[in-house]
Amino acid sequence: MxxxxxxxxxxxTYKLGLILxxxxxxxxxxxxxxxxIKNGIAVINWEFLTSLPKPIGENGxxxxxxxxxxxxxxIIATIIAIPIGIITGxxxxxxPNNLLSNSVRIVSEIFQGVPSIVVGIIAYFxxxxxxxxxxxxxxxxxxALILLPMIIKSTEEMVKLVPAxxxxxxxxxxxPYYRSILKVIIPxxxxxxxxxxxxxxxxxxxxxxxxxFTAFGDSFFNINIFKPISSLPLLIFNYSISPYQAWWAKAWxxxxxxxxxxxxxxxxxRILYKKI
Amino acid sequence: xxxxxxxxxxxxxxxxxxxIIQNINLEFxxxxxxxxxxxxxxxxxxxxxxxxxMHELTPNAKVSxxxxxxxxxxxxxxxxxxxxxxxxxxxxxxxxxxxxxPFPNLTIYQNVLAGYLLNGIKLKxxxxxxxxxxxxxxxALWDEVKDNLKKHGTFLSGGQQQRLCIARALAMExxxxxxxxxxxxxxxxxxxxxxxxxxxxxxxxTIIIVTHNVGQAGRVxxxxxxxxLGDLIEYGLTDTIFTNPKNLQTEKFLTGKIS
Numbered sequence: 302m303x304x305x306x307x308x309x310x311x312x313x314t315y316k317l318g319l320i321l322x323x324x325x326x327x328x329x330x331x332x333x334x335x336x337x338i339k340n341g342i343a344v345i346n347w348e349f350l351t352s353l354p355k356p357i358g359e360n361g362x363x364x365x366x367x368x369x370x371x372x373x374x375x376i377i378a379t380i381i382a383i384p385i386g387i388i389t390g391x392x393x394x395x396x397p398n399n400l401l402s403n404s405v406r407i408v409s410e411i412f413q414g415v416p417s418i419v420v421g422i423i424a425y426f427x428x429x430x431x432x433x434x435x436x437x438x439x440x441x442x443x444x445a446l447i448l449l450p451m452i453i454k455s456t457e458e459m460v461k462l463v464p465a466x467x468x469x470x471x472x473x474x475x476x477p478y479y480r481s482i483l484k485v486i487i488p489x490x491x492x493x494x495x496x497x498x499x500x501x502x503x504x505x506x507x508x509x510x511x512x513x514f515t516a517f518g519d520s521f522f523n524i525n526i527f528k529p530i531s532s533l534p535l536l537i538f539n540y541s542i543s544p545y546q547a548w549w550a551k552a553w554x555x556x557x558x559x560x561x562x563x564x565x566x567x568x569x570x571r572i573l574y575k576k577i
Numbered sequence: 578x579x580x581x582x583x584x585x586x587x588x589x590x591x592x593x594x595x596x597i598i599q600n601i602n603l604e605f606x607x608x609x610x611x612x613x614x615x616x617x618x619x620x621x622x623x624x625x626x627x628x629x630x631m632h633e634l635t636p637n638a639k640v641s642x643x644x645x646x647x648x649x650x651x652x653x654x655x656x657x658x659x660x661x662x663x664x665x666x667x668x669x670x671x672x673x674x675x676x677x678x679p680f681p682n683l684t685i686y687q688n689v690l691a692g693y694l695l696n697g698i699k700l701k702x703x704x705x706x707x708x709x710x711x712x713x714x715x716x717a718l719w720d721e722v723k724d725n726l727k728k729h730g731t732f733l734s735g736g737q738q739q740r741l742c743i744a745r746a747l748a749m750e751x752x753x754x755x756x757x758x759x760x761x762x763x764x765x766x767x768x769x770x771x772x773x774x775x776x777x778x779x780x781x782x783t784i785i786i787v788t789h790n791v792g793q794a795g796r797v798x799x800x801x802x803x804x805x806l807g808d809l810i811e812y813g814l815t816d817t818i819f820t821n822p823k824n825l826q827t828e829k830f831l832t833g834k835i836s
Binding site: 467474475 | 629631634664665666667668672674675676678679680681682691692694695696697742745746749
């Protein structure tokens with residue numbers, strides 16, 4: 302065997318190894334997706350999406366309370382986290398090296414690694430206990446705490462990517478600093494900031510642990526944010542630990558809905574990302 | 578006859594305690610083109626950025642000395658820039674940067690009007706159209722882009738983008754236009770067009786151009802200032818300095834012995 306063909310065999314072996322390992326690492330994801338779709342799609346119908354759960358023993362019933370609840374929780378969490386996150390992120394990018402920004406950056410990075418159940422406990426002590434009862438608001442607050450560091454990070458990175466001479470161009474036209482930030486820097490990085498926000502929303506839409514002590518769950522139709530509210534992940538949790546087969550099927554159906562929602566968010570993210 | 582529009586007295590600038598330029602005294606003539614030339618790192622750009630108070634935006638930057646701009650007020654002849662609101666200074670002294678930097682989120686039309694739009698100055702549609710057409714004509718870009726005004730400025734070629742940036746600066750009707758090596762990122766043909774444009778523009782505005790290209794200084798300028806290691810070595814009429822430099826360093830720079 303000469304040297305060249307030995308090298309070629311070595312190359313091919315490595316390549317084959319890479320392909321095999323890639324397939325192995327993807328297979329579990331594909332299997333999960335397969336089971337979620339297989340078990341979930343059969344459950345989805347109009348009644349499932351638009352009616353309230355029925356008591357045990359009755360057939361049918363749906364998850365409209367969870368859908369509405371998750372919608373409300375995500376919207377409020379987003380409304381809380383996006384402005385604060387963007388403002389903080391812009392500050393970190395604009396003043397990267399002072400005491401405040403260094404501390405905020407460290408805290409925000411540590412917070413990203415805090416288990417979500419701990420965030421739930423924080424929200425419990427800050428909101429649920431003083432208010433005296435569980436509420437959608439406290440659930441949103443917990444989700445906002447998870448979302449916030451993600452938005453801060455992505456905003457900081459995206460604002461840093463805006464070339465310095467774009468800002469200088471604005472300043473050199475006699476545009477005040479605050480207007481340059483609002484009218485030039487943020488618009489120029491907006492698609493990146495939104496990409497980060499969507500990734501964060503996809504993450505919190507499946508969070509269950511922080512909602513256990515906060516939003517708590519509710520089997521009726523509720524849109525009052527000061528009352529306990531249901532959510533899709535909580536329903537999955539409750540249904541899947543129940544002993545009833547009909548409820549397991551519902552848990553699959555909800556899982557399927559969440560996966561589809563995250564898939565849509567991801568596609569949106571990719572479309573936005575191409576614009577950066 | 579000397580008609581100064583901008584005077585520098587004992588100007589020194591530093592950042593991080595590193596002195597960049599020291600004790601510069603210069604007068605810029607109205608509606609003339611002054612080139613500031615010198616080797617890389619001699620402080621040309623810093624000097625230019627002091628003039629519209631951009632230097633002070635750099636962290637740890639210091640400026641001392643006086644910069645005087647012809648006053649719009651009839652009682653005074655000159656106003657002190659360091660005691661004037663930098664925003665007003667920058668509206669009277671426009672700037673064009675090394676690399677073309679049109680605003681990526683604005684259209685060509687909006688880019689020309691950027692100084693108005695970003696400052697929140699309201700214009701009537703007709704007024705806005707006139708400003709855009711006039712200034713795109715001034716930079717000889719109107720014919721090339723008049724059908725694409727709604728497209729984003731970043732779609733243009735480098736040379737067109739730079740002319741758009743000049744139009745953007747001119748649209749604010751400044752008295753002085755600072756050009757910081759405006760052609761260093763451009764190809765020779767675009768460079769020539771910009772140089773022709775600069776010569777044309779001196780009718781409407783006083784131009785101060787920084788360049789490390791001796792040829793460019795010779796082609797476009799009426800006056801030339803030679804900076805070396807932060808000192809002003811020589812200043813005078815371009816023709817005089819190019820044919821008969823008094824200083825040895827200037828001669829070395831002009832003949833390419835230092836660069």
